[in-house]
Amino acid sequence: MILLSIPPGTATAVIFYICAVLSIAGAIGLIAFRKPVYSALCLALVMVSLAVIYAGLGAPFLFAVQIIVYTGAVLMLFLFVIMLVGVSSQDRLGETLKGHRVAVAIAGVGVLILLTLAVAQGIHGAPVGVTKVNTDDGGNVQGLASLIFSQYVIAFEATAALLITAAVAAMVLAHPEQVKKKAGQVERAAQRLEAFITSGDNPAPRPNSGVFARHNSISTPALLPNGTVAEQSVSKVLVDRVGLATPEALWAPHDDVLDAIESAGDEPLVFDDADAGDETEPTSTTNAETITAQPDQPAGPEQPGGSDQVPTPDQPAQPELPVQSDQAPTPDAEDQSAQDPKSGQEKTND
Amino acid sequence: MTSLYATLAVILFSVGLVGFLIRRNALVIFMCVELMLNAANLLFVAFSAHWGILDGQMAAFFVMVVAAAEVVIGLSIIVMISRARRSTSVDNEIVLKG
DSSP states (O other): OHHHHSOTTHHHHHHHHHHHHHHHHHHHHHHHOSSHHHHHHHHHHHHHHHHHHHHHTTOHHHHHHIIIIIIIIIHHHHHHHHHHHOTTOOOOOSOSSTTHHHHHHHHHHHHHHHHHHHHHHHOOSOOOOSHHHHHHTSSHHHHHHHHHTTTTHHHHHHHHHHHHHHHHHHHHHHSOOOSSOOOOHHHHHHHHHHHHHHHOOOOSOOOOOOOOSSOOSTTSOEEOTTSOEEGGGSOHHHHHHHOOOOHHHHHHHHHHHHHHHHHHTTSOOOOTTOTTTTSOOHHHHHHHHSSSOTTTGGGTTSOTTOOTTOHHHHHHHTTHHHHSOSSTHHHHHHHHHTTSTTHHHHHHHO | OHHHHHHHHHHHHHHHHHHHHHOOBHHHHHHHHHHHHHHHHHHHHHHHHHHTOTHHHHHHHHHHHHHHHHHHHHHHHHHHHHHHHSOOBSTTGGGGOO
16 A cells, blocks of 8 residues: 555665665675675675666566576676685785875776766666566567567577587686696606616615604604614604604613613612513513513513513513623613514614 | 666776776676676666667676676686686786796
8 A cells, every 4th residue: 555655666766775775885895895705795785786676677587687697606606716716815905006096096986987977978868668668578578588589699699609618618727737747657767766866866765664662653763773863764744743753762761771770780670650560570561661562572581481471480580681691781681672663773783 | 767777887887997906806806897797787777778678688688698608717717827826816917927
C-alpha cells in the first residue's frame, strides 16, 4: 500500500542513492586498504551495488550476469589468486616516485572533470525508459536475445572464440615449465666426476651422520679420525638451525666413564646416578644409561665366560679390571666401549 | 536522473584510475581496471535506459565477456610472474627487460 502511494520512480531513486553510496565507499576502500583481500571484498561490494542499480535501471539480465559473472566468477578468481600468491603480502604505501601522489591527484581530478563534461554532452532530452523495449519482445532477456542473434551475431561468435582462446592461454601460461631437463642418474654421475676433476670435490657419497651410544639423530655429526667433526655428515639445513655439535660434547660421556674408572682404583665402581647401582659392575652401570643393550656389555671387559646378564659371576670378575695392570684401565675401557655403537671413533683413536 | 547515474559512473571511473596509478600490487591494479570497466558498464546501462534502446545493455554484456577473458589471462600472467619472483609488486617489473 505504501509502495503504491509513493510516486513512480521514487523506489528506483532510493535504490540508486543507497547503492551509489555503497559503491563509492567500496571503490574508495578498494584503493585504500593495504591488504589485497580487503580490496577484493570492497570490489565485491561495488559490483553487487552496481548489479542492484542495473536491476533498478530495467536490466534484469545484466543484474543476473553481473552477480554471476563478476561477483561469482571474476572476484572468486581474484581471491583464489590472492590466496595463491600470498594472502599476507601488503602494499608499501610510500612513494617510489617523487611527487607521485600529487600527480595522481591532479590526474584523477582532471579525468573527473573531462569525463563529466564529455558525458554531459550525451544527456539531453527527457529519459525514454526501457519499459517499452523490455515489453516489445516479451521481456528484457528476449529483447537482448533477439539483438544477440541478429544484429550482434558476429560479435557474439567472436566472443566464443575469445573465451576459448583465453581458456587455452590461461592453461598455457599457468603450466609450470621445466626450464632445463631434469638431471638423471647418468648426468649426475658425470657432474660429480666433473666436479672432482675441476675442483677436487670428493665424488663419493657424503659420510653418514654420527651414531653414538647417546646420540643417533641425523643432527649428530660423525667424527673424523683426528677427532674433529665431519661437517659434511650433517645436512646444511640442520647446521643452520641447531648448529654443529662439538667433539668435546660428543666425547663427554665417554670421558666421564673413564674418569670414574680411574678414580675408582681397586674398589668396585658405584655410580650414584645409575639405576643399576646395586650391581657394582662398572661397565654395566654406565651402559645402563645408554640406549645400547645391556646384556652385551658386561661380556666385553670380562672373561669370555661372562654370559648374558648373570650378575653374580660378574662380581668377582670385576675387580680384575683395575687389577690386571696399573695402566690397563684405559685401554680396557676403550676395548669395552669399542663394542658399543661409539666404536667408530674409538677404534681410530687407538 | 540519468545525470545522477552518469555522475556515479564518472566518480567510480576516476577512483579506479587513481587506484590504478597509486597502487603497486599487480592484483589491486587489476581490480582497479575492473572497477573502471564496471563504471563504463554502468554508463552503458544508464544511457540504454535514457534512450530506450537495448544496445547499451548489449554493449555492457560484451564488456563483461571481454573482461572475464581478460581477467583469466591477466591473473595467469600475475601467477606466473609471482611464481618466478615471489612478489606481485609492479615496482621492479624492469627485470622483465630482456
